[in-house]
Amino acid sequence: MSTVQPRAAVRHPIGRSDQVPEGGRFVVDIGATTVGVFRFKTALYAYENVCAHSGGPVCQGRLVPRVRELLDEAQRTVGAAFDEDDLHIVCPWHGAEYSVTTGAHPAQPLFTLRAFPVEEEGGTVYVTL
Numbered sequence: 796m797s798t799v800q801p802r803a804a805v806r807h808p809i810g811r812s813d814q815v816p817e818g819g820r821f822v823v824d825i826g827a828t829t830v831g832v833f834r835f836k837t838a839l840y841a842y843e844n845v846c847a848h849s850g851g852p853v854c855q856g857r858l859v860p861r862v863r864e865l866l867d868e869a870q871r872t873v874g875a876a877f878d879e880d881d882l883h884i885v886c887p888w889h890g891a892e893y894s895v896t897t898g899a900h901p902a903q904p905l906f907t908l909r910a911f912p913v914e915e916e917g918g919t920v921y922v923t924l
């Protein structure tokens with residue numbers, strides 16, 4: 796009888812800190828896994844470049860602030876506005892959106908991206924997978 800041992804997580808240096816600009820992303824291959832690293836309000840986030848909808852290259856999609864519906868006192872729609880505190884990634888295949896800070900779809904929270912630990916040290920960004 797054979798047993799499969801789980802692979803130990805490895806911390807990978809993936810690039811310089813300045814390759815992940817504020818409000819931007821850096822997409823990199825780590826072995827067979829493509830990872831998108833994002834910086835928003837100085838914090839870093841890393842996700843596998845696989846959309847939860849149908850596997851599209853989500854980390855290479857457009858980055859836009861969340862659009863929120865504006866309501867009046869009677870809860871009638873009076874317009875829409877960007878929420879600059881919630882940056883979204885929009886998958887280029889069919890338009891599914893995910894919050895950069897949570898990796899979750901705003902309307903379907905169980906619809907999430909696979910996240911990895913990410914940190915920076917001495918001007919280098921590291922992702923653990």
Ligand code: FES
Nearest residue numbers: 846849851886889
């Ligand atoms: S694969 Fe991303 S929205 Fe469909």
